[in-house]
Structure formats: structure tokens, C-alpha cells
Amino acid sequence: MALGVAGVICAPLMYIVYLALSADSSVWSRLWNTRIPELLFNTVSLAVSVSAGTFVLGVSLAWLVVRYNFLGRQVWEWALVLPLAMPTYVLAYVYTYLLGAGGPVEQAWQIWAGPEGRVFSPHSYAGATLVMTLDTFPFVYLLTRAALLNFNLSYEEVARVCGASRLRRMLTVTLPLLRPAIVAGLSLVILYVVSDFGAVSLLRFQTFTYAVYQQITGRYDQTAAGVLSLLLVLFALIFLVIERWFRERSRFYQTTGRYRVPARKPCGPLGTGLITLYMVVVFGIAFGLPALLLIHWSVSAVAEGAVDVRFLGFMRNSVFLSGLAATFALLIGTPLAYLASRWPSRLNVLCLQAAYAGYVLPGPVGALALLVLFSHLAPFWYGTAVVLIVAYIVHFLPAGLQTMEPALQQVTPNLEEAARSLGLGPVRTFRETTLPLVQGGFVAAWVLMFLQCMKELPATLLLRPVGFDTLAVRVWLEASEEYYKLAAPSALLIVIMTLPALLLLVSKDWRAA
């Protein structure tokens, strides 16, 4: 059974490979001569600039928060994670307003630079870089912060004993030891950037994901979309492998030993002021300002009667789809994770690994594969919510599995055997030993998957039944038409609902990572 599930989950990936490899060589050469160089250049340069930006922001913020003591440090420590609650399409839509022609930033700039003053357009490389950087720097921040918190201070002390100055200690000891964590964070960022659809589509910046979407919807050219998809998958795969590899290494760099809380350097009023200013600016433009704007728009939209029966319908659609998808994903994931952790035969582990295939399938790509697969194999389901739910499961099961796996691994056979030796029957053993240990992890996995589905945009756009809109789709549609106010209530609702998942993620997984 596990094999069957794994097969179904892998099918879209297989199909994409098949679609691309079976494409006529003329399609390849046409694409190679027209679209691919531009897309490759755009995607790579976006990845590079966003990495640079998130590196600077993430590492410096983590360093300040862990190594210095200033007023409000604990608050900032958490606040800096909040940008992750903003889906990229929400942030992109806020910035198309802020930076757009005649927008508030341009008006402010013109006060100073005169009426001819212009700011850079959000529909550009710079705009995409800004939005993606602000949205993803918490990945680098979180991983670097965790590594710094677990940092064995003896390394720095040994370097001092060896006569190394402060700068040399940082460059030759601390940063190299943080390197695996930083690289893992950056790979996550890049994975996010190359598979993002929401921001680049609203900012009309041509990357692979956006191009795949356009091939499907605009040109109805599935073969070309397949070719582009394969390149995108390969891209994602590379960074996924890099991320895995470095995360493994970073665990290994944190040698055991007596843990000591790093001594935080106290800051004077000037230091506190400067650090606070820096945090306020970063947090403000990444989360605070956009959130305030959303609230402001929502209030006036509600006053104008935007939250009507239709809106409630979108909400119901979102909850219905996400709830079903999360529940099925949990049911499918449990045997996979359980078999692999209890009987780690090669086959069982392979099945589990296969379920992670969704990770390298960016939304539009997975949607494309399912679109074609369903239209060939099960045309009666084509255009129903079933396709969409399958797409969600394929896409988000990996995230759920990542939370379920450690929960199941806590239940060692010894524990169950101990319960049995103490006279409990199999049923009571399960109820009193296994279940209490795993239920926290399983609830967390369900919540995570549910909220990921709520936010999902590209697959929903492509696969939704006619007239069956979700909150995410509404945000994107209204924002594309520049109906900023109308998009706000849905966007705000998504942000608010994402917050608990974020706290879950931060308090559990990331600290241990």
C-alpha cells in the first residue's frame, strides 16, 4: 500500500520528466533560442540578489539578537520571524501600490527631489528582489540564530588563548562554523525564490515558474511548459540537495560539550538606539507597514460592504479544500512515516523518500502534470475539486512528513515493549503510550498542511473548478486588477491565520534544527 501511495505521489514528477524528454527536439531548440536564456538569466540573477540581501539581513540580525543585550531584545527575536506569515503575493501586491506610479513612496520622494523625481518601478528586477528579500530573510535569520545559540563558546575561547584578535576570531572561527547553517538558510531562500509564483506574477518578472504558468494558460503549449518545468525541477533539486547536505553538516559542527548561554554584550543608550532603529526599519518594511496598510484597507473595504455572502463563500471554499487535503495527507503520510521509522527496510525508506518528491515540484509544475494526467487517465474527475486536493497533497505532504517523522521516532519499540511488560494490552499500550507521544506532532503537521493549503496560489489558479475561488485566488485576482482595497480582507485573513502555524514552526522545528 505504501508503495502505491508513493507511486501516486511520484507520478506528477515522473510525468514531467517524461513530458519534457519526449518533447520534439525542435521544441527544445526553439525554447533554447528564445525563452530559456532570458528565463535562466532572470531566475539566476534574482536568486543571486535575493541571496545576497537575505545573507546580509539574516546574519546581521541573528548576530545582534544573540550576541547583544538591548531593550526589547526578546520582542525582536520573535518579531523578526513574522515576515514569513506574509505570502509573497500579498507583499508583492502591497509593494505594487507603495512603489507604483503616483504611490506614496513616489509622492514622498517628489517632496524632496521635485516633481520629476521617480522611484524604481515595482515591476522590475529591483522590485522582485526587494519583495523576495523581505519575505525570505527570516529563513537565514532563523537558521543562523539557532546555530549561534547552540554555538560552542569554547571555540572562540580557544582562539583567544591562541592569541587571535576579535576580528580574526569572527572571520576564521565563528563565521566558518556558522557556514553550514547560513548555506542551508540560503538554499531554502533560493528554493523559495525559484519556485515562487505569486510575487513574480504580480510584479510581471519573467522567471521559470511564471513562464510555465503562461505556457499553460496563454499558449496552451503543454510540451513547452513541460520542458521549462523540467529545468525548474532540476534547479530546485540542486538547492534541495545542497540544503539537506549542509543541514546535516551543521548538526555535526555543533559538538557536544557543556552548554553555556552565550554572554550577551550589554548596549548603552546609543547602541540600543542604533540597533532598535535597524530592527524597526527592517521589520517595518517587511511586515509592519504592509500589515498596517492591509488593516487600513480592510477596514474601509468592510465599511463598503466587501465582506458579503460571496466573501464568506470564498472562505468556506478555502477551509473545505484545505481541511480535506490536510486530513488526507495525514492519513497517507502516517503509514509511510511509521513503516520507515519502525521497519527501515530499503523499500520502506524509499517510499518515504519518494513522498518528498513534492518538494521539487513548484506549484505550476505540479499543477501542469496533474492537469494532463487527469485529462488522460480520469477525465470524469477533470475540473473537479479532487484534482486540486491531490495537487495539495502532493505539494504539502513533505512539509507534514517533516513534522510527523520526529514525532514517530520518539516512540521507540522499547517504550511500547516496556508498556507491554508492565501488563498493558496492545490497545491500552497504543492509547497510553504511542498516542500521547505522537499526537502533538500530528496535530502540528495537520495545522501546518492546512495553512499551507490556505495560502496556495498557482495550483489553485490552474486547477480550481470553474467559479470555485479561494481567498488566495481572490487576493491575486483583485491585486492583478489593482483593486487594492478589495483584495485586503482576504489577504489580511490569510496573514492572521498563518501566524499560529508560524509560531508552531518557530518554537518546534527551528530551534532544534
Added chain:
Amino acid sequence: MKPIGADERTTAQEGSAHSDEQARPLVLELRKVTCAYEVGRAAISDVSFSVREGEILCLLGPSGCGKTTTLRVIAGFEPVVGGEVYLKGQLVSAPGVLLPTERRRVGMVFQEYALFPHLRVSENIAFGLRDLPSVLRETQVHAMLAMTGLTGLERRYPHELSGGQQQRVALARALVQKPVVLLLDEPFSNLDPDMTRKMREDVHDLLRRTKTTAILVTHDHEEAFAMADRVAVLNNGCLEQFDTPETIYHTPSTPFVADFVGQADFIPGTIANGKVLTEIGEFPNQGGYQGGASVVVMVRPDDIHILPVEHSGARILARQFRGSENLYTISLPSGRVVHSSETSTSVFPVGAPVELQIVATHTVLFERKQTQELGA
């Protein structure tokens, strides 16, 4: 402040006679040092001792006694709130004075070794030699590898080494800088027990060969006795005794030291006619106590021998076979319990009546109220 210079290092009269202890210059001196992590709660208070060149000193005490803090004060990681620390005659720590660690020329071996995981063995050892020309650096690293028996492992990463090898690298990294004083923080606690004995011998030998002045922190009195020229026993942040291992074992200055450095029984007694009268016999009044004073006598198991007899108030309560000896627990007529160490072949049945023979070369007396804290 000037850094602890390399200039004096070469002129130091090396090995100038173990015979004449006083001739060797002082390398380190602590004068009434007090260090507190939190205001009003001293981790160590009024600790004074000194180390001469080439000497191996052990800081011994239970966990939380302040021995690691003392080491970190010497290394310059912790500032002091009272007293002074002198390295090679130069003031390096005092209230408001703190020569940074990187200019102290101390070497340190951490409990968990703290080998840089991103550097190879040879790069780890060369880490502190950045200022040397590369040829010289190479030669020194190679000499150190040979001396610590690590030749052939220079290209490995720390995680590819065994625990013992990791420790050798940590030692080599510290020693290659020719430190003024080498600090070792519980260096053997992460090794397997059977490995520990060998490493102790090797490290002791290495320190002697390189004529290194060393301070070693441990909670294991056997380790302290095996390694040290002199031992400083710490308890609750205070220095209880500072002396040679033999003196500490045979004539401990406080009941705590007596109890901590080996098995000890405390027998109450009274001073009469210039002698101490106890239920196991008479002892000389070495403390010069007045007649009628209440004291306790400390006896170690190797001071007491037992002989099986027909009738006696004292009986064997238990026997513990320890390989090289038999440790007997004996109950006295009063119900008090004492211990006796016999050869490993002297096996007597539990319950047998025995007579005690005291063969103490040293008599150690304490006031009775002193020992009450120990629950003796």
C-alpha cells in the same frame, strides 16, 4: 599593558634542579583572588597560591567548588572583583585590570577539547602560530605531531579521530605555542576509564619532557595525586589546603579535605594526660589541645588492621573485594563504623569478631564541632 613577552621564555633557567625548589622562578601567583558572576555571590573568594616554573599543579574539588572559575580567571576569561593575579611577575588581573586572554600566552585544553571542526589536525595545531614564517611553522607543527604521537594523522579532521587522539591534538595545539602556563580543564573526563590511565601517564610524561608549567582541574583525587607536584583543594569557592599530594593525604588540614581525598573515619575522643583517648585506643595529642577538650581523630583504612579473635565487641559488618585489597567495614561496640584495608588474600567471614590494631604514622586531630558538618 604589555603582553606577556616571549623574551623571558628563552632565558628561563630550564630544569635548574628539581632538587632546589626555591630556585625556580614563580610563573603564576594568585593573591586573595575573588571572582563573582553575580554581585554578592562569589564563585571563588580569597584564593591565593603560586606556581613555580615546570611545576604541575592540580586544582581539586567537588563540582561547583570554583576550580574551573579559578582556571578561567587565570586564562583571563573572567574578571576579578578582588585580589591580583601575576603572570611572570606582571599584574594581569585585578579589579579594573584585565589583560585580554589573547595577550597572556597561556595555553588551554578544554574539557571537550574544542578542536575546530572545520580545520584539519595540522591546521588546528598551527592556529596559534600565525605570526611565524611558514617554514618555521611547518617544522614546529611536525615536531609537535611527532612528540604527541600524531604523525600520519595531520590531514584528518577532528571527527575522524578517536577521543584519545583528539585530546592529543588539543594538547599539541596548546603546547606548540610554548605557553607560559598550560591550563587543563578536566582533560580526562571525556575518555573511557581504561583509556584514562594511559593518557594520564602520557600527558604527565609529555609535560615533564617539555618542562611545561601546568595547572590541571579535576574532581578525581587519584588523578590529582598521580599528576601533581602540588594540589590545591577547593571547597565552596575557598582554598582549603595547598600542599604536596602526600601531605594532603596524610595530614589534611580540614575534615573536608580528609574526607574528599580518600576514605576517612572520624573517631571522637577526649584529651586526658596529654593523650587522646578513643574507643579504639590512644593517640598522641598532636594538635596541642587542652585537657578535657572534645576532638575527633581521623583514621584511614590503611591505618587500621584487623585480627580475628575469639571474643571482641568489634565485628566485621561487610567485606568489599577491590582486587588489590579487601576493604572491611567494622562495627565497634558503640555502634560506630570504621573501615580497614587488608591485603587481597586476607579473607575473613562477615560477622567474625576482630581486634583492631592502629598503625598510624600521622595523627590528625580536628575539633569535634568541625566534623559535624560532614555528618561524621
